[in-house]
Amino acid sequence: MPSSGPEDHVIKSEMTKAGPEYGLVKLTPTVVDILKEYGPGALAGTFPDKSPPRSIKFGIGDVVSVTIFEAAAGGLFIPAEAGVRPGNFVQIPNQNVDTAGNITVPYAGAVKAAGRTPSEIQQDIVKAIGNRAIEPQVVVALITQNTSLISVLGEVNTPARLQANAAGERVLDVISRAGGPKGQGWETWVTLERNGKRATVPFGALVYQPDNNVWVHPGDTIYVYREPQIFLAFGAAGQQGQFPFDMWKITMAQAMAKAGGLLDAQAEPAGVFVYRREPRELAERLGVDCSKYVGPLVPVVYNVDFRDPAGFFLATKFDMRDKDVLFAANAATYDTAKFLQFVRLIVATANDTIVSANNVQVLRINSKGL
Structure with a gap:
């Protein structure tokens, strides 16, 4: 049937x-x-680390500034006739972290910067010039961030490589910085890729299941796409x-x-x-x-x-x-009813044939009688 x-x-x-x-x-x-x-609610399982990302570290290509302070004039960087100077510090020209991962500081030489935080670099510089400068203090700052970036691609209003925020951000924060998703939330999916690991969730899982709204780390890639x-x-x-x-x-x-x-x-x-x-x-x-x-x-x-x-x-x-x-x-x-209906159709068809044959026979008899 x-x-x-x-x-x-x-x-x-x-x-x-x-x-x-x-x-x-x-x-x-x-x-x-x-x-x-x-x-599909797998971001929390694939990336179980619930702690914020660590401090942003410098990388090759980042632009760094170094400012050196001395306690009094007449030291290594502040001349004795410093009365006309605006302050007891010297600003070293901005420089890129070179391919060897170093920056150069006068009288300190090459200082390792790649993969390190500003405070770590500051301590090295102070240690290198401490015997020649007067109670030196150093401030190292990131001027242009070229390595600690987060890529947001796909169906967002402003796809871009965004600078990582030192305060830390979650997936929804970064998508918001990229202009938010273009399509409806229920047909939008979000993929997070980090260090060769990848997980995908519906956009709604980030909103209604907060555990999936994980911290984003520098170097992460977020891909947003629509698939009803x-x-x-x-x-x-x-x-x-x-x-x-x-x-x-x-x-x-x-x-x-x-x-x-x-x-x-x-x-x-x-x-x-x-x-x-x-x-x-x-x-x-x-x-x-x-x-x-x-x-x-x-x-x-x-x-x-x-x-x-x-x-x-x-x-x-x-x-x-x-x-x-x-x-x-x-x-x-229901299947039995369909079968009975099929049998009824066959019987009705056969009956119609018999009735038609009888009608033809009657017509012949009547025609002979006429």
């Missing part, structure tokens, strides 16, 4: 003709709790097709409502399924035998029983993922 998909008992038997094989997982409170540990999330609905639902989330996340209950709910005369309430590929680690925690699967992703089919009143509570806690397939199986009685 024609059908919109496999029958409920076929899916639950985990039988497949062409593959791939899949694992069936019945939705329970335990399963819902395990699933909440996974998913969708799910596909098939089977005995009110409507079939592709549906957008139109929000940063939705539950199975909301997805079922978007698809028009279950057809009262057709659907099997205990046969509502969500098809998805899950990481092997998660599938194993859900009780799926992963020995027969190859690769990092395992096909999993989740089943919820809407004949059980508690099934609706579980459906409101089960988050849909992008490209999930929602399938509602037909009830067995």
Whole structure:
């Protein structure tokens, strides 16, 4: 008989003709709790360091200024006739940190600057000229920041390489400095890359799950892009097709409502399924035998029983993922009704043929009588 998909008992038997094989997982409170540990909200897990970034350090190419103070005139930098000077200090011309990572200070020579903080450089300079200057004090400042930068790319209003803020900033702060996202928040995704590690979350996860709004470090790259999330609905639902989330996340209950709910005369309430590929680690925690699967992703089919009143509570806690397939199986009685309707069509067709033949016979008899 024609059908919109496999029958409920076929899916639950985990039988497949062409593959791939899949694992069936019945939705329970335990399963819902395990699933909440996974998913797109991964910035907090990939970058668990909750402390602000360390002090900004100089790098090759940064422009640095050095100011040297002495306690009295007649020292190394302040001449004895310093009465006309504006102060007891000397300003060394701004200079770039060279390719060797050094800056040059008169009477101190080359001073290591790359990878160091201003206070560390100041101490080295004071130590180098301390025997020749009068109680010297040094101030080292960053004039132009060329290395401690944060790149913000993609669907933001002002993509740029931004100077790292010494006070520290989080992901949302940096995106705000880049003009904010261009598109709607629910269709916007944010990728953070640092030292070869990468994680992606929906923009809403940064707003509604503060743990994902992690500290940004110098050298990080933030990529913002738009990708509307969708799910596909098939089977005995009110409507079939592709549906957008139109929000940063939705539950199975909301997805079922978007698809028009279950057809009262057709659907099997205990046969509502969500098809998805899950990481092997998660599938194993859900009780799926992963020995027969190859690769990092395992096909999993989740089943919820809407004949059980508690099934609706579980459906409101089960988050849909992008490209999930929602399938509602037909009830067995509906398939029986289709078969009976088919038999009735055949009987009616045969009966029509007999009636037509009888009518032709009657017409012949009548014509002979005439």
